[in-house]
Amino acid sequence: MSTASLAGRWAGGRQFRPVVLNVVSIVAFLVVWHFASALVNSPFFPPPYKIVQAFVNLAQHGDTMGNSLWAHCWASLYRVLVGFAAGVVLGVPLGLLMGLMPGFYAATRSIVEPFRFIPPIAWIPLAIIFFSGLPRFAFLIFIGSFFPVFTSTLVGVSRVEQIHRKVAVVYGASRFYVLTHIVLPTVLPDIMGGMRVALGAAWLTIVAAELSGGTSIGLGRMMVNYAELLQISEIVVGMVLIGALGFAMNEILLSIERRLFRWRWQVTL
Amino acid sequence: MRAEITHRYGDLLVHDGLRLAIRENEFLCICGPSGCGKTTLLDIFAGIVKPSAGEVLIDGEQADPKRHNISFVFQEASTLPWLDVRANIGTGLRIKKRPKAEIGRKVDDIIGVVGLRGFESYYPHQLSGGMKQRVSIARAFATDADLVLMDEPFVSLDQPTREKMQREVLSIWEHRRRTIVFVTHNLEEAVFLGDRVIMLSTKPARIVADIPVDLPRPRNPVSADFTALRARCANLLQEMHADDASQESASKHEA
Numbered sequence: 057m058s059t060a061s062l063a064g065r066w067a068g069g070r071q072f073r074p075v076v077l078n079v080v081s082i083v084a085f086l087v088v089w090h091f092a093s094a095l096v097n098s099p100f101f102p103p104p105y106k107i108v109q110a111f112v113n114l115a116q117h118g119d120t121m122g123n124s125l126w127a128h129c130w131a132s133l134y135r136v137l138v139g140f141a142a143g144v145v146l147g148v149p150l151g152l153l154m155g156l157m158p159g160f161y162a163a164t165r166s167i168v169e170p171f172r173f174i175p176p177i178a179w180i181p182l183a184i185i186f187f188s189g190l191p192r193f194a195f196l197i198f199i200g201s202f203f204p205v206f207t208s209t210l211v212g213v214s215r216v217e218q219i220h221r222k223v224a225v226v227y228g229a230s231r232f233y234v235l236t237h238i239v240l241p242t243v244l245p246d247i248m249g250g251m252r253v254a255l256g257a258a259w260l261t262i263v264a265a266e267l268s269g270g271t272s273i274g275l276g277r278m279m280v281n282y283a284e285l286l287q288i289s290e291i292v293v294g295m296v297l298i299g300a301l302g303f304a305m306n307e308i309l310l311s312i313e314r315r316l317f318r319w320r321w322q323v324t325l
Numbered sequence: 326m327r328a329e330i331t332h333r334y335g336d337l338l339v340h341d342g343l344r345l346a347i348r349e350n351e352f353l354c355i356c357g358p359s360g361c362g363k364t365t366l367l368d369i370f371a372g373i374v375k376p377s378a379g380e381v382l383i384d385g386e387q388a389d390p391k392r393h394n395i396s397f398v399f400q401e402a403s404t405l406p407w408l409d410v411r412a413n414i415g416t417g418l419r420i421k422k423r424p425k426a427e428i429g430r431k432v433d434d435i436i437g438v439v440g441l442r443g444f445e446s447y448y449p450h451q452l453s454g455g456m457k458q459r460v461s462i463a464r465a466f467a468t469d470a471d472l473v474l475m476d477e478p479f480v481s482l483d484q485p486t487r488e489k490m491q492r493e494v495l496s497i498w499e500h501r502r503r504t505i506v507f508v509t510h511n512l513e514e515a516v517f518l519g520d521r522v523i524m525l526s527t528k529p530a531r532i533v534a535d536i537p538v539d540l541p542r543p544r545n546p547v548s549a550d551f552t553a554l555r556a557r558c559a560n561l562l563q564e565m566h567a568d569d570a571s572q573e574s575a576s577k578h579e580a
Contacts, residue, residue: 219401219402219403220405222373222403223397223399223405224416224420226371226395226396227390227395227396227416227417227421228391228392228395228421233420238405241405317407318448319406319408319448319450
């Protein structure tokens, strides 16, 4: 018990220090920004407090078209979540299937792999023709998040150790048991890593898709509207919100990972 | 258990008409030079590798991990890194879909027997090699296996730990009798543990000797009877190597 509480205090200490350091970093960043802006003294380089003002204004009154800031955030977030979920739901089983049937993967490699190099943005013209509304955005985000999840699952399967499979088989395990209790726990860290990469790709794609039009709502759309009005501060508010939402989702995934993979040892140099 | 096995791996003849019968609750040690197919033999006994010809019968039925209660202690570390000690030991029982209460009770029992009390919630990476192997042994004995197959389980342990583990396995076996087939290339280990020692030849493996060990337990490795028997096994092994060497030089002469 005493070692456990000691370990707990250690972890607490370890979490506290980075928080302080990060607050210091943010303050330093804002100070530098402020003075740089004062030095340049141009309406195209607003200081941080102007961004805060723009944010408060947007949050209270909405944008020029009457859409609230939360509607923009939620629209983008919702599209990301739907497309991202589709990428995971298809990427994991396909990665497992191809990983467990190397012959199948080898036979279809020349079809699967080139798709990986077509960036999601290159799909925008087709998506505009074939889809509208949510399906268009969800499709593009799906394209962006599928391959990171699929590829890392595929790679993860090769990490499954023969001896672990043998342990299960010797006790009479079925193939399904081996899949769910030996293969999946081994691959799960890779899947989670792939999901975090996919999340980055998803946010990249949503902004590009919204910039290309077809909607009046969404953070990307809001930024384009203000760009046409040359209102820099509102554009920066959109950028900061995208960064903050992406960061929050990443932190959620990381905390799930920490909870799930307590069995993994931490390498420190 | 009875077995009659001929096994080929590609063109390579691994086992050449091996025939043996193992009594219930017998502690059988199989000794042989490295590379003679001992691990494959255990895989065949476990029913996870099919022999090219012949069969393995347990109580008159073809050996099958889904039907028989078979346990395996592997040579290399085989604990599952994502499960803690308690969950690792329960693996076999969970696969066999035993009721939760029974699993809890049996895992708890065996944790005491192998001396892992207090380490129940540790993960394998927090344990030493000897403790990990103890987890594997506990996992093998937690299910009431009809047949426990052990493949050089102590080969990676240092001498004191190895001796301690040998005594522990004997005491587990004496508490809960079951049939054990223990593969080793260490003659002293075989004579110390087994009711019977079977000596295999180099590939293709044949049984060259079947030596009953009727020394009283607990055995004393420095007693005259023990060293005499160990010497007898060692001589057999030496003759085998001599045979191989003469055969080799003969074939060189022909060439």
